Amino acid sequence: MIIGAPAHDPFERDRGGPATPLLTVKGLLKHFPIRGGALGRVQAHVRAVDGVDFEVMKGETLGVVGESGCGKSTTARLLLSLIDPTAGEVFFDGMKVGSPELSLKEFRRQTQMVFQDSYSSLNPRLTIEASIAFAPQVHGVPKREAVARARDLLARVGLDPVRFAGRYPHELSGGQRQRVNIARALALQPRLVLLDEAVSALDKSVEAQVLNLLMDLKDEFGLTYLFISHDLNVVRFISDRVMVMYLGQVAEIGPSDVVFDRACHPYTTALLSSMPSIDPDHRTMEAPLAGDPPNPINPPSGCRFHTRCSFVEQVCSSVQPRLTEAGPQHEAACLMVVPGSGHSKAPVGTGVAA
Amino acid sequence: MSAVDIRDLRVTFGGVVRAVDGVTLSIERGEVVALIGESGSGKSVTLRSLMRLHPPRATKMEGTIAVEGRDVLAMTPRALADYRGPIVSMIFQEPLLALDPVYTVGEQIMEIILRHEKVSRKEARARALALFERVRIPSPERRLDAYPHEMSGGMRQRAMIALALACRPKVLLADEPTTALDATVQIQILLLLRELQRDLGLSIIFVTHDLGAAVEVADRIAVMYAGRIVEEGTARELIRNPRHPYTIGLLKSRAHGVMEKGTRLDAIPGAPPDLARLPPGCSFAPRCAAAIESCQIEQPPSFVVEGGHRARCFRWKDAPAQLGAQALGAA
Structure with missing residues (x-):
């Protein structure tokens, strides 16, 4: 039973030990073909995710931020194989996903996702109790037990099962539906939960409630979160580490406080100073960036950000920066951080930039 | 005289849903007021009432709305058509839905100018071009002949602002104009609205759920619940x-x-x-x-x-x- 201690202590399922990342992503790539012309030939590719590597440690929350088209949602979908990657490997607790060691079905049982649109991600013909109990039944839990677990989870997410279990999605408010989606994601007792803009559609007062709920559930069930959002304030609040994406690549990754207070990548800095100030005496006077993000079909050469960057130099349009260490656990993909890159602000020699 | 004077506005849908329940608000000329609130707080309904965009049969509107001294709730359909555009115009959250997909953006702006003013097509096009420059659309001449889907999100929002300004309105209504935009684009649009307001002396009612966006542009804020x-x-x-x-x-x-x-x-x-x-x-x-x-x-x-x-x-x-x-x- 779930009340009290979780039935499966997540720590018991730990195979690799605390030092092994729960999730390791290597060289993830997704190019969507664009077909056109009379013969429907492939004419170009949308380079939605273009070589992404990262790790999510056990028990942490990794926040992923970026503008539309940066590939953050595609990354989440690729992780769960909701779409097939063009290339790249995903390891879960040291085991390769899709290998005999860890089947895709088993991986999906341990990794669940909560989407932005709370309404379209629930079956309108099922009561919320049936929706939550559905997946455990697919994975072999007897119906009676699955329903009992669903009712427990409803209580856990703050919806009284006596009042709510028999309701249909349209009978709930947006915040209540998102609670149902969270309960459904937890029904399989996952270890990793992907939250793709899970609070973005909610009203501010409800958003705060759901964020608090997510933090409580994380402690209670020993969960690890991958939290995708465009709202920097929310990401800062919930994340231990933050990954900033730009046009399908990682621009910067590091501990949340470091990224927010001492960002290395000019894109991160611009993104942060684009946030409205909420101080009537210090309004923003100048937009930090001009124009929209470029089209991921034909991303700029070299550093993808060079077309909008205020520190751009000639070298930026020809050399693509690799993620380079900028401090403890802190990496940025900017030529100003890469030693000896040829950028005038780059550190000299092979030393590590501060 | 205030630019907008709303007195005890009540809007009821289908006889039961009291979406707006006694709103009194006045906006001076050249003032920016932000209406903030959550979904269902009545902020968008209030804004749409100023343009009388609600379906007339299902909506009961009481109270008075005066815009530039005109009684909006008493207008005939003909008077309403003359009022929308030169006196009051509106920008919406999602420009892709608000713009007509089968006409170029330039044609849509010209259509409005030609409907309200006695000018030649050539003059109307020149006005549209000037508007595009005003809202800082890069290579404006070429963009006038673009269809909405050919533009990026920020550019479309700029085009919609140009469209709204086509007949030199006195009052601009903005319904969550930056909500669908990325952070780096949102701040550009907020600054553009502030600049246009200052240069053209517009009165703006800005509806948003984002307190930060409201503080960036508004002189006054009204919180709805x-x-x-x-x-x-x-x-x-x-x-x-x-x-x-x-x-x-x-x-x-x-x-x-x-x-x-x-x-x-x-x-x-x-x-x-x-x-x-x-x-x-x-x-x-x-x-x-x-x-x-x-x-x-x-x-x-x-x-x-x-x-x-x-x-x-x-x-x-x-x-x-x-x-x-x-x-x-x-x-």
Whole structure:
């Protein structure tokens, strides 16, 4: 039973030990073909995710931020194989996903996702109790037990099962539906939960409630979160580490406080100073960036950000920066951080930039 | 004379849903007022009432709306068509839905100018071009011949602003104009609106759920809850010295500024009320930590805090201290 201690202590399922990342992503790539012309030939590719590597440690929350088209949602979908990657490997607790060691079905049982649109991600013909109990039944839990677990989870997410279990999605408010989606994601007792803009559609007062709920559930069930959002304030609040994406690549990754207070990548800095100030005496006077993000079909050469960057130099349009260490656990993909890159602000020699 | 004068506006849909329940608001010429609130608070309904965009059969509108001295609720369809565009125009959240996909953006702007003014097509096109330059669309000549889907999100929003300004309106209504945009583009559009307001002397009503966006552009802010304005005042008064428990709750529940890891957000409990079954007293009372008995029975009137700063709360004097609002002043 779930009340009290979780039935499966997540720590018991730990195979690799605390030092092994729960999730390791290597060289993830997704190019969507664009077909056109009379013969429907492939004419170009949308380079939605273009070589992404990262790790999510056990028990942490990794926040992923970026503008539309940066590939953050595609990354989440690729992780769960909701779409097939063009290339790249995903390891879960040291085991390769899709290998005999860890089947895709088993991986999906341990990794669940909560989407932005709370309404379209629930079956309108099922009561919320049936929706939550559905997946455990697919994975072999007897119906009676699955329903009992669903009712427990409803209580856990703050919806009284006596009042709510028999309701249909349209009978709930947006915040209540998102609670149902969270309960459904937890029904399989996952270890990793992907939250793709899970609070973005909610009203501010409800958003705060759901964020608090997510933090409580994380402690209670020993969960690890991958939290995708465009709202920097929310990401800062919930994340231990933050990954900033730009046009399908990682621009910067590091501990949340470091990224927010001492960002290395000019894109991160611009993104942060684009946030409205909420101080009537210090309004923003100048937009930090001009124009929209470029089209991921034909991303700029070299550093993808060079077309909008205020520190751009000639070298930026020809050399693509690799993620380079900028401090403890802190990496940025900017030529100003890469030693000896040829950028005038780059550190000299092979030393590590501060 | 105010640019916009709304008196005791009540909008009821289908006879039961009281979407706007007694809104009184006036906007001076050249003033920017932000209406903020959650979904269902009546902010967009109020805005759309100014253009009379609600389906007439299903909507009952009471009260008065005067825009530039004209009685909006009494207008005939013909007068309404003349009024929309040169007096009042509107920009929407999603430009891709608001623009016509089968005409170029230039044609859409010219169509409006030709409908309202006696000018040649050539002149209308020159005006459209000038508007595109005004809203800073790069290579404007070429963009006039673009279809909406050929533009990026930020560019489309600029095009829609150009469209709204085509007939030199006096009042611009903006319904969540930056909500669908990326952060780096949102700030550009907010700054553009501020600049246009200053240069053209527009009065703007700006509807948003984002307090940050409101503070960036607005002189005054009106906070709506369940169809009523619960607090209004200058942006500074509202942020530094909020009086209504809902405003205080909104400011406190922001993830912004919570620096310590593991601290919980100060969320407002519960959910907004059902507009078809509003409580007899203050609509916020069921969620309010400072509520007293009279809040459940009687609707609080609008109390004057100071000058134009008003709050609809019986406890406007002592509730802020009880709810810990002083800490916000420093933010």
